Each structure stands twice: as C-alpha cells, then as structure tokens.
Amino acid sequence: MNKKKEETTTPEDDQIIQGLREAELFYEATSRVINIPSLVEEVRKRLENEPIVQS
C-alpha cells in the first residue's frame, strides 16, 4: 500500500507562519482604534486633491 507522503514543515516554516499569525494580532490591535478602509479613503481623497507630479 502506498502511504501518502506526510507534509513536513521546518522550524523556519513554523516561524514564518507564527509571524503571519502575529501580524493578524497587530492588525486587530490597530483596527480597534483606526478604521483602515476609511484611512485608505482619506488618503485617496488627499491624493485626488493634490496629485503626485513626477519630477
């Protein structure tokens, strides 16, 4: 019987995944006081009023 090869993760992989999980926590901590979509909208309006001019 062919045994399906188990997916293996290295300690480095675990650190990357852990980092991404922590990033979610940071995002939540930020979202408690800042509405990020409305921040994007605010910046978009400022860019419309003052477009970037290439030098």
Added chain:
Amino acid sequence: MSKKYPSTQVSMLDRLTTGDGSRDWNRAWASFVEIYTPALQASIEREFRQVGWFKVTQEGLQTVLSSVIFKFLKSSGSFRYDPLKGSFRSYLYKIIKWCVRDYMTASNRHPLCESTDTSEIERKNNELKEQGGENRLIPPFERRLHPDANNQHPEQPDQICDRAWKMAYIRTYLEDARERLGPQTILIFEMTKVLDQPVDQVMEQLRVSRTTVDNANRRVMQLLRKLIDNSPLKDELL
C-alpha cells in the same frame, strides 16, 4: 540595477516607487496602507511618547497616520535608495518625526496625559466627555495588543515597534506571493495555516480537493522561503 529601497525590495514596494498614479500603483499603495498601518501606528505612538505626549487621541493618531502615508506617497516617486542614508524603516521614521512635530505645532497644546496608566486614561476621558469633547484618548498599543494581560510587565514600545515592522515585512512577502501565485492559493494558505481553520472545512467552503490544499500550502511556503532567503532582512525576520 540600483535598489530603490533597502531590505524590502519586493514588487509591491517597487511598484510604489513609480509614483505614476497607474492602476498598479494604486493597488500597491492601498496594500501598503493595509500592511504597514500597524507598524506606522506603533512608531507614531512611540514618537509621541518620546516627546512627552504619553497619550494621543484617536483623531490625532489618524491625522498623523494619514499625513505620514500621504507624505511617503508624495515622495515615493522621486525617492531613490541611498545605502548611506539607512533603511526603509529609518526613512519612514524621519517622515513620522516630521509629521508628529507638525501635528504638535498645529494643535498648539500641552500633552493631554502624562501617564500610560489605564486609570489615568479613563479619568482623562471622563473629563473630556464632561467638557463635551468628542476626542478620546486611546489605550497604548501594548494594552490593545494584550488586552487581557496583567499590567506588571507590559511590552515596551521599542519591542512593539520592532515586532510590528517584522510583521509588516512578512506580510509584504505574502502580498508579493499573492501577486505571483494568485488569490485563491494564498486564501487557502491563510485559512489553513494562518487562521488555523480545519482543512475539511476549508475544502468545503472553497470547494477544493485535499490535493489542491496541500499543493497550495506547499507552493506558498516554498515561495515565502525563497523570498525571505533572498532578503537582506532574513536575520531580523527569523
């Protein structure tokens, strides 16, 4: 080819340096805001503390955040990386310092609160409410990050900032992977690995097979490893 940004020369940030208002550029800066806001926010709060403003209002924080992002985007088209001038993070720190000082000058008032104690923040917020003000002081980042932790040994602002920037860099690599591998592959990875949802549930929700899930996770991990391996930040990240 010269690198425009140190340490973080991945495609999302590279696209930002064009500063040309194209669709690609617009997508890149919106992603930048989403990914870097926590790190910028932690750094802004730290900067306020360093100049004696132990607390900042929600309105103040949003104003400075918006100014930092706007100034960065305004300069991103003409910004050229000079290794002698420091890292991408240092570059943004300089903008943060200017914006915090501009805000303090414009608001022309004394620090609202000289302590990070939760009780002191509550007392000040009650005062502000009685005065009819809409602004509210916000708890420090470390309290928001660990709302249930006791107050004995809160994480220091410098540590919070270091972690927030590392998280932003890792998220940047994931965003770069999303561009290369497609949204569904990254979604599978995020659901199963980052959010730790049961594989069977993800298979059912996305109507994909177990092989698709395994392949997606393998491909994302391979690419993330490659991106991080090629990053000068590797030692800082892991």
